[in-house]
Amino acid sequence: MALVGNLRDLKLPNLIQLNCMERNSAKLTIEHAGKYGMIYFHEGQVVHAEFDPDIGEKALFRLLGLPEGKFKVENGVRAPMSTISTHWNNLLLEGLHQLDTMHASGEGKDRRLLEMFMSVKGVRRAAIITREGEIKKGDFQDDKEFALQALSFYEAEKISGLLKKEKSQFITLVTQSKRIILTEYDKDIIYLDIEAKYQLETILPFIEQVLI
Amino acid sequence: MINRWLKEITDIAGVEGVLLVSDNGHIIEKIGTQLDQGTLEQIARRILRIITAHNLDEKSVKEIELICYNYRILAMSAKTFTIITFCGSIRALSLLRITVNVVVGHLIEDKKSMKQIGKYTGQPEIVLEKEYLDQLEIKLISKLQ
Structure with a gap:
């Protein structure tokens, strides 16, 4: 019978430790914001991890950063491949060290936020841009696009002012090739590029969840 | 005819008003909204500014949505x-999208409506002219050219 629960109640490092100390061979599936991550154990060692688009240690470290998510442990499931050879003890130490370093710096806060957006199913790219259209944090550069979306955000703010409403919570734009969500973050703007096949209505609740 | 089609949109529960705006921000028709003409013109111009700026970068915008908690503005171009719809709390958002899409299609196909719209169209770049922009807008638009 599978063990199921939520990472809010049982933290992932404890879950990994438990499976390794019990010398389990199992598959651990984690569902967070509509996206799935997997960690495979073989005779008490972590041998493989996946969290779209990453595999191996990078995927595992990203999974360690998830604050919550439903999990399921299925015993006796074999890994489809082996991408991790580091001892589980060292893996956990390295993963937790990376998280601590990220939390300690302001930059880490932004990075972690973007990681969380990237873990939402359907989010293709995420960035934090300034109101002047410059990139503040993100893994891609598109000066024209950022200027364009900073302008869109600015116009939307002005419209909210004209309507005497609260500031716009979200601005969504659908172009021929893209779906974009913009939202305020401190004094900056969060820019999310959404895969065309996803409805913005289905993504927005997950985005709100990350922002909370 | 235009009025009849726009009424299809305002008949949806939660819709407070609808505007039909030309590509240069001129309000061709309005139904239902309590906002004054000056405010509506400014809103229309700002939405058209987003659309025209995207065109500068060769990215045609089909849809813009501003979500302020329980209030939405949906613009379909x-x-x-462009049809701009003002909505309060709306449950049938999908129905609204489909209806606006259908109305856009009908207007495009109806020669009389297009002739009427045609009287007001032209020079969409007017919404990007410097005399209407503040410093930040000028700076951002200059990065697109």
Whole structure:
């Protein structure tokens, strides 16, 4: 019978430790914001991890950063491949060290936020841009696009002012090739590029969840 | 005819008003909204500014949505006009989208409506002219050219 629960109640490092100390061979599936991550154990060692688009240690470290998510442990499931050879003890130490370093710096806060957006199913790219259209944090550069979306955000703010409403919570734009969500973050703007096949209505609740 | 089609949109529960705007921000028709003409013109111009700026970068915008908690503005754009819908709390958002899409399609196909819209179209770049922009807008638009 599978063990199921939520990472809010049982933290992932404890879950990994438990499976390794019990010398389990199992598959651990984690569902967070509509996206799935997997960690495979073989005779008490972590041998493989996946969290779209990453595999191996990078995927595992990203999974360690998830604050919550439903999990399921299925015993006796074999890994489809082996991408991790580091001892589980060292893996956990390295993963937790990376998280601590990220939390300690302001930059880490932004990075972690973007990681969380990237873990939402359907989010293709995420960035934090300034109101002047410059990139503040993100893994891609598109000066024209950022200027364009900073302008869109600015116009939307002005419209909210004209309507005497609260500031716009979200601005969504659908172009021929893209779906974009913009939202305020401190004094900056969060820019999310959404895969065309996803409805913005289905993504927005997950985005709100990350922002909370 | 235009009025009849726009009424299809305002008949949806939660819709407070609808505007038909030309590509240069001129309000061709309005139904239902309590906002004054000056405010509506400014809103229309700002939405058209987003659309025209995207065109500068060769990215045609089909849809813009501003979500302020329980209030939404939905703008759907065709080549020469945009329909702007103001909504309070709305349950049937999908129905609204489909209806606006259908109305856009009908207007494009209806020669009389297009002739009427055509009287007001042209020079969409007017919404990007410096005399209407503040410093930040000028700076951002200069990065697109």
